[in-house]
Amino acid sequence: MRPFLVGKDNKLTTDNAAFRPRLSYLSRADQKKIFEAALHVLGKTGMMLMHDGARQLLRAAGCRAAADSPVTLPSDLVHRALESAPSSISIYDRPGNPAMELAGRNAYYGTGSDLIYSIESEKMARHHCSLTDVALAARVGDALPNIDFIMSFAHPHDIQPDRAYLESFQCMAENSSKPIVNTAESRADLSQIWEIARILRGSESALREKPYWIHYAEPISPLKHPFQSVDKLLFCAETGSPVIYSPAPIAGSTAPMSIAGHVVQGLAECFFGLVIHQLAAPGAPFLMGMGPAVLDMVTGQCSYNAPEYLMAYMAMVEMSLYFDLPNWGYAGTSDSQIPDEQATFEAGLLSFMASTAGSNLNHNVGYLDFGRTGSLEMMVILDEVIDQIRRMQLGIPVNADTLGLEAIEEAGRSGNFLTHPHTLKHLRPTQWRPKLISRLGQDKWQARGEMSLLDRARIRLNEIKAEHQPVPIEAAKLAEIRDLVARFKA
Numbered sequence: 001m002r003p004f005l006v007g008k009d010n011k012l013t014t015d016n017a018a019f020r021p022r023l024s025y026l027s028r029a030d031q032k033k034i035f036e037a038a039l040h041v042l043g044k045t046g047m048m049l050m051h052d053g054a055r056q057l058l059r060a061a062g063c064r065a066a067a068d069s070p071v072t073l074p075s076d077l078v079h080r081a082l083e084s085a086p087s088s089i090s091i092y093d094r095p096g097n098p099a100m101e102l103a104g105r106n107a108y109y110g111t112g113s114d115l116i117y118s119i120e121s122e123k124m125a126r127h128h129c130s131l132t133d134v135a136l137a138a139r140v141g142d143a144l145p146n147i148d149f150i151m152s153f154a155h156p157h158d159i160q161p162d163r164a165y166l167e168s169f170q171c172m173a174e175n176s177s178k179p180i181v182n183t184a185e186s187r188a189d190l191s192q193i194w195e196i197a198r199i200l201r202g203s204e205s206a207l208r209e210k211p212y213w214i215h216y217a218e219p220i221s222p223l224k225h226p227f228q229s230v231d232k233l234l235f236c237a238e239t240g241s242p243v244i245y246s247p248a249p250i251a252g253s254t255a256p257m258s259i260a261g262h263v264v265q266g267l268a269e270c271f272f273g274l275v276i277h278q279l280a281a282p283g284a285p286f287l288m289g290m291g292p293a294v295l296d297m298v299t300g301q302c303s304y305n306a307p308e309y310l311m312a313y314m315a316m317v318e319m320s321l322y323f324d325l326p327n328w329g330y331a332g333t334s335d336s337q338i339p340d341e342q343a344t345f346e347a348g349l350l351s352f353m354a355s356t357a358g359s360n361l362n363h364n365v366g367y368l369d370f371g372r373t374g375s376l377e378m379m380v381i382l383d384e385v386i387d388q389i390r391r392m393q394l395g396i397p398v399n400a401d402t403l404g405l406e407a408i409e410e411a412g413r414s415g416n417f418l419t420h421p422h423t424l425k426h427l428r429p430t431q432w433r434p435k436l437i438s439r440l441g442q443d444k445w446q447a448r449g450e451m452s453l454l455d456r457a458r459i460r461l462n463e464i465k466a467e468h469q470p471v472p473i474e475a476a477k478l479a480e481i482r483d484l485v486a487r488f489k490a
Contacts (some may be wrong), residue, residue: 020105020395023356025314031322034264034315039075041268046070047223051230057279070223073275081271081278087324089242089285091149092210094177094200095471100148102242102287102326105358107393109331109351109386110149111141112364113183113216117373118154121458124338126373129154133374134171137366140376140461142176143468144383146390149179149214151363153374162189162490169193169213170485173200174478177471180213181244181363187231188490190215194239196481200473204239211285214242214361216328218291219269221249225276233273237281244328244361245273246289250302251312253295259308263315266290287361289328290316301370304333305346310353317357329354332365332382339375339454343368347378348385355389380457380464384436391432402426436460 026034046064049055049071059065064072088103100108118133119126137153152168159167166189169182173196184190193213201207217232219225229245236243247269249255251262270288277286292312293302303309313330320327331351334343347365354362364371365386366379396402407422417423436456438445449455473481 020393021356022105022358023314023353024318025311026318031319034260034267034319035322037260037264038268038271039078041223041264042073042078042272043075044072045223046072047219047225047269047272049225049230050227051225051234054225054230054234054276054280057276061279071272073272077275078271081275082323082325084278084282085274085286085325086283087326089287089326090211091179091214091242092212093179094173094212094473096201096206096210099179100361102360104324105321106360107329107355107358107362108148108360109354109362109365109382110147110178110181111137111151111153111379112333112367112371112374113151113153113181114155115153115367115372115374116155116157117369119338119368119373119375121339121375121377121454128157129374130158131156131167131171134168135175136465137374137376137379138172138175139468139470140379140464142178142470143464144379146383146386147178147365147379149181149361149363150176151181152183153366161185163488165189166192166485166488169196170481173481174473175470181216181361182213183216184232185490186228187235189488190232190235192484192488194235194241195484199477199480199484208240211240211242214244214287216244216246217273218245219247219273221247221254221269222265223269225269225272230273230276233277234280237277237284240281240284242285242287243277244287244289245270245277246287246291246328248291248293250293250295251308252297253302259312259315262292262308262312263290263319266292266312266316267319285326287326287328288316288320288323291330292316301335303335304330304364304367304371305335305350310350313359314353314357317354317359320360321358326360329359329362330364331355331359331362331386332378333367333371334378335368335370337369337373339368339378339381339457343375343378344381344385344453347382351382351386352389355386355393376461377454377457380460381436381453384434388432388434388437 055065091100093099117126133154134152141147141150165184197212217229255262255265294306294309331354332347334346336342365382366374411417411420
């Protein structure tokens with residue numbers, strides 16, 4: 001059995017001995033207790049399963065899986081699934097270049113999906129999202145160097161519901177060459193999304209070898225696994241497509257109010273899907289996760305940024321490291337309705353915590369308004385925030401050169417390090433340079449228009465809109481994709 005150890009460190013620095021800051025809420029004893037409690041839920045309480053094919057898989061594996069009754073899983077089946085699921089998933093961009101290694105403490109960032117509204121900062125007015133918003137968000141994400149993957153950002157209200165996910169995927173593929181995390185309604189449109197990826201990669205075997213997209217699916221809390229969610233999970237297992245199976249239990253509403261209980265239920269719901277997935281295709285790529293929403297009992301809103309949300313999220317990241325499984329995470333979100341000071345603080349804090357905890361695939365950059373509204377200006381701001389976080393995550397190399405003893409001896413006596421060769425040598429590798437964050441003094445800031453961070457982000461966004469063009473899809477492949485999408489009927 002694979003030992004449940006903290007995952008492999010990623011190589012973010014030329015000095016691999018450098019200590020990188022880490023964040024932890026759970027002791028090893030706490031992690032073990034949470035796992036044992038999740039096994040209790042799976043083995044004693046059970047889950048409702050609405051997919052006969054998955055039920056047959058579980059029954060054949062020795063589970064108690066009578067129709068119309070909760071399905072329970074013996075602990076050895078969970079352990080077997082944890083053993084067979086890979087600890088590392090390699091993801092490639094559209095041209096086939098390595099893009100993300102989902103493993104250990106590697107942290108990547110991307111946009112979120114299916115927002116109802118988008119807000120423009122100049123007038124602080126929001127509008128219903130359309131396919132145009134999907135295209136624009138993909139193009140902006142493609143231009144931002146610290147956005148590692150693309151999600152739809154918007155749920156297009158101008159597209160028929162049964163076609164919305166497929167057309168959004170096509171739109172993302174045409175407007176960005178970065179990897180895609182997608183959503184789908186059912187196996188029907190998901191299979192067509194897979195066909196698009198196969199066309200782009202050239203063959204089914206090439207797509208298996210170099211995955212381009214990751215599917216996001218989730219059960220329904222508490223303890224329910226609907227047909228469509230499980231059917232999409234099984235499709236991904238069959239095709240070797242990476243899949244996220246992440247419940248979104250709401251503390252105080254569809255999950256226990258206590259943080260530990262919240263995490264136990266989320267872990268159990270996720271692992272129920274993991275067992276089905278690994279029974280269907282042992283070794284198929286799987287990402288664990290949990291969306292630990294918190295119901296504010298005063299306002300009735302589900303918060304993305306309450307302290308209890310942040311702690312439950314961190315606990316789930318720690319559990320993924322405990323099992324050495326890639327995880328699905330969150331970053332760059334705010335409960336504010338507009339891109340303001342609250343939004344920058346909340347989104348920046350969450351992004352820093354995700355990286356420092358070692359969360360792998362962190363989505364929702366640019367989300368506002370409890371996950372209903374998106375801001376492209378916030379995407380631009382957070383690209384800079386993430387860049388600074390990544391600089392800090394490089395750690396502090398300590399060696400004979402960086403200790404600077406010779407420089408201290410030579411320049412310290414004169415009182416001037418400004419012209420010393422040691423300063424010149426270490427200036428660029430050491431100092432991070434902002435592009436949006438201001439370091440101007442008062443006079444220069446006034447001379448340049450007294451602009452706020454949001455003003456500067458809006459200027460950068462407009463530059464991207466005017467200038468950035470993604471790498472185009474080959475004409476023959478693009479024509480085949482467009483024909484496939486045009487002929488799709490759910």
